Amino acid sequence: MIPKMIDVKHLTKTFRQADHKRDLAGTLRQLVAPKYREIKAVEDVSFSLDRGEFVGYLGPNGAGKSTTIKMLTGLLVPSAGEVLVDGMIPWKQRTQYVARIGAVFGQRSSLWWDLPVIDSLELLQSLYKIPAQRFKSNLAEYRALLQLDEFLGSPVRSLSLGQRMRAELCAALLHDPKLLFLDEPTIGLDVVAKERIRRFVQHINRERETTIILTTHDLSDIERLCKRVIILDHGRILYDGLLQTLVERFEGEHLIRLTLVNSPQLIAFDGLRLVSSDGIQAVYAYDHHSLSGAEALRKLQEKYEVIDFELVRPSVEETIRRIYEEKLLLEPPPGS
Amino acid sequence: MRYIWQLVKNSFRMQATYRTALLAGLLTNLFFGFLRAAVMLALYQGQTSVNGMSIGTAVSYVAVSQGLIAFLTIFGYFDVMRSVYSGDVAADLIRPASLFTTWMGRDIGRSIVNLIVRGVLLMAIFSFFFDVVLPTSLLQWVWIGFSLLLAWGISFCWRFLVNLASFWTPDATGVGRMAFALSQLMCGFILPLRLLPDWFTHLANFTPFPSMMNSPVEIYLGILNGSQLFSAIFAQVLWLGLLYVVCRVVLAAGIKKLVIQGG
Numbered sequence: 142m143i144p145k146m147i148d149v150k151h152l153t154k155t156f157r158q159a160d161h162k163r164d165l166a167g168t169l170r171q172l173v174a175p176k177y178r179e180i181k182a183v184e185d186v187s188f189s190l191d192r193g194e195f196v197g198y199l200g201p202n203g204a205g206k207s208t209t210i211k212m213l214t215g216l217l218v219p220s221a222g223e224v225l226v227d228g229m230i231p232w233k234q235r236t237q238y239v240a241r242i243g244a245v246f247g248q249r250s251s252l253w254w255d256l257p258v259i260d261s262l263e264l265l266q267s268l269y270k271i272p273a274q275r276f277k278s279n280l281a282e283y284r285a286l287l288q289l290d291e292f293l294g295s296p297v298r299s300l301s302l303g304q305r306m307r308a309e310l311c312a313a314l315l316h317d318p319k320l321l322f323l324d325e326p327t328i329g330l331d332v333v334a335k336e337r338i339r340r341f342v343q344h345i346n347r348e349r350e351t352t353i354i355l356t357t358h359d360l361s362d363i364e365r366l367c368k369r370v371i372i373l374d375h376g377r378i379l380y381d382g383l384l385q386t387l388v389e390r391f392e393g394e395h396l397i398r399l400t401l402v403n404s405p406q407l408i409a410f411d412g413l414r415l416v417s418s419d420g421i422q423a424v425y426a427y428d429h430h431s432l433s434g435a436e437a438l439r440k441l442q443e444k445y446e447v448i449d450f451e452l453v454r455p456s457v458e459e460t461i462r463r464i465y466e467e468k469l470l471l472e473p474p475p476g477s
Numbered sequence: 478m479r480y481i482w483q484l485v486k487n488s489f490r491m492q493a494t495y496r497t498a499l500l501a502g503l504l505t506n507l508f509f510g511f512l513r514a515a516v517m518l519a520l521y522q523g524q525t526s527v528n529g530m531s532i533g534t535a536v537s538y539v540a541v542s543q544g545l546i547a548f549l550t551i552f553g554y555f556d557v558m559r560s561v562y563s564g565d566v567a568a569d570l571i572r573p574a575s576l577f578t579t580w581m582g583r584d585i586g587r588s589i590v591n592l593i594v595r596g597v598l599l600m601a602i603f604s605f606f607f608d609v610v611l612p613t614s615l616l617q618w619v620w621i622g623f624s625l626l627l628a629w630g631i632s633f634c635w636r637f638l639v640n641l642a643s644f645w646t647p648d649a650t651g652v653g654r655m656a657f658a659l660s661q662l663m664c665g666f667i668l669p670l671r672l673l674p675d676w677f678t679h680l681a682n683f684t685p686f687p688s689m690m691n692s693p694v695e696i697y698l699g700i701l702n703g704s705q706l707f708s709a710i711f712a713q714v715l716w717l718g719l720l721y722v723v724c725r726v727v728l729a730a731g732i733k734k735l736v737i738q739g740g
Contacts, residue, residue, distance in 0.1 A: 211567075216570050236573045240569050244571050246568070249568055250566070250568070253491060255491045255515055256490060256494075257486055258493055261487075263483060264483045267479040267480040267482070267483040270479075294564065
């Protein structure tokens with residue numbers, strides 16, 4: 142059996158937080174004999190990743206995503222549990238371990254602000270001891286894929302956000318890491334820049350078989366890139382599986398938008414719920430588990446004269462939002 | 478090793494891009510240097526020598542110590558703690574290099590630029606207005622260079638160590654201010670240690686701080702010779718070794734403890 146790239150078992154991180162009282166006496170007492178509360182940022186998280194997987198790590202703010210990533214990158218020591226990445230324990234052999242991984246944090250920069258991009262890249266070459274030949278070929282490849290040439294000689298401070306992220310990606314991958322952490326790599330980018338970055342990371346994942354963990358709030362990133370998602374909330378794993386399965390299970394009603402010949406009196410019938418109507422425009426909703434789009438349309442056409450129609454599926458974003466808000470995953474799945 | 482070299486090169490070039498800041502720093506150092514020289518002249522009140530230090534030497538002491546401010550970062554250094562509190566330290570920790578090496582490399586380049594602009598240049602300008610001692614023997618220059626190198630190492634270790642406090646407390650700027658005020662006084666920057674009361678000088682000699690500035694300046698001025706010079710250099714080597722070990726131990730303990738701030 143091929144060993145897993147990442148094997149996480151019962152990972153837990155507890156933070157101690159000072160228990161602040163608002164009144165003066167409480168504040169003074171806190172100074173003399175501080176009291177602490179235990180906060181579980183990550184609780185009993187277990188999952189494993191195969192080599193070459195591209196997984197989305199999702200969860201609302203404060204779910205424990207960053208804490209998990211910090212433990213996986215060796216920046217934080219867990220309170221309990223085991224982590225084995227490529228046969229190593231991240232925080233135990235930190236310097237050897239981090240030489241094999243790469244990371245891009247969308248909100249931080251690892252480049253020298255006032256120097257040309259290429260200076261930062263050359264520094265990384267000496268830091269990771271990348272052989273000159275390897276460095277040259279990797280750089281040439283990334284230059285072409287990320288179109289770096291236009292700004293390789295410009296100081297980082299003068300780059301646009303999109304350009305800077307492209308440079309960051311190049312910087313994170315020069316040493317051929319087997320595992321790449323992407324933390325909000327497309328945050329604040331325009332659609333073109335986003336697409337360019339997505340295409341690049343997909344290429345890296347496919348061609349170099351780099352295992353990638355992507356944390357983001359941009360679900361179009363996830364939809365475009367990850368088959369598998371892990372959803373976290375309140376420090377616990379809510380879901381670990383295919384995005385497709387998740388969507389099929391929790392997707393809300395589909396909509397059918399109609400343009401009619403005249404403005405008849407519209408009613409709900411036969412599993413078709415009238416959402417809104419305005420003159421010759423109408424919107425019906427139906428449960429796609431019990432009714433197909435074609436059936437819904439046929440039923441409507443039997444009753445009304447339809448000129449035009451459009452089937453609308455809820456976006457993945459909407460589905461995920463429903464899961465967070467309505468705590469859908471906390472209930473047992475139907476039929477189990 | 479190539480990594481440090483590359484770091485030094487980058488930080489040197491980066492520092493050199495801040496031309497206005499360098500010029501402003503030079504002018505400030507000059508202004509206060511003149512002020513200190515004037516105060517020194519006033520303190521001597523026409524005496525030619527105090528505690529074996531002639532008036533000319535004392536003014537030269539002011540010039541040299543003033544020229545070393547930026548090179549040795551005498552007024553304090555908060556870069557490492559800033560990166561800890563902003564969470565940027567994460568970007569350094571996911572690299573396969575020690576935080577000590579990385580920060581040292583970054584500081585060397587900056588220091589070299591400052592030694593040239595705010596050190597050599599300052600001394601040159603200063604000597605237009607005052608009689609500044611200029612060593613003539615090549616051997617003495619070798620000792621000066623060696624001693625300055627050691628002084629720089631001691632200064633960096635000390636500053637780095639103080640910054641490591643940020644691994645334990647949520648705001649180490651107070652600790653830093655206190656520590657750097659202490660080292661500023663004890664290293665002989667405010668007044669040459671020779672001119673301070675004996676009990677104070679004795680006390681200071683139990684700390685690494687005289688090795689940080691007083692010793693190289695006295696070697697420059699030719700006050701320390703022969704065996705005195707050797708024992709000063711020896712003390713510098715000892716302090717550097719000791720501080721380096723302490724830095725490593727504290728850093729290792731701190732990293733175990735560190736919680737990266739922010740998301």
